[in-house]
Amino acid sequence: MTNGQRQKIKMLRYQGVGYGKIAKATGLSRDSVRNYCIREGLNGYASELVTEYREVLKEEMLFVVCLNCGMKLEQKSCGRKRKYCSLSCKREWEKDHRTAYVLNCEYCGKEFKALGVSWRKFCSQECYRRDRFWREEDAAEVAQKILQFKKINHLPVWLRELLLSDAEE
Structure with missing residues (x-):
């Protein structure tokens, strides 16, 4: 050596x-x-x-x-x-050597890790689809749970903001 x-x-x-x-x-x-x-x-x-x-x-x-x-x-004499x-x-x-970012899913709210990307919004493709393409069955399920005063697990951010803004006014 x-x-x-x-x-x-x-x-x-x-x-x-x-x-x-x-x-x-x-x-x-x-x-x-x-x-x-x-x-x-x-x-x-x-x-x-x-x-x-x-x-x-x-x-x-x-x-x-x-x-x-x-x-x-x-190294050069000048510059970076x-x-x-x-x-x-x-x-x-x-x-x-990617940086791992800990983020919260905008649909389901659970924490997830994103390697090298700090701008991800959803933990999975399924959460993205459910948020993007909200269906009538989902709306009926949410309405039923609201009437029964039960916890709603998966609610898109836009609907959560809409429900909270109506409650404040």
């Missing part, structure tokens, strides 16, 4: 990359990378290392290698710092 490979392993490990991806980037076996990380105290969950060494990443090691593949980056060596690396990184 060369000094360059050691440095690359440290940088990628501090960025939260796993042993397998580091092995591919450096051309070493996964076990060699793992054993080196154990000797250097870089073992454990990569996410814990990122939070632990966040300041080190920001000041010293960030923007030295591609976040996805670990290839060395050449590069994080990825190519557009394909950027897309691959974003695909693997």
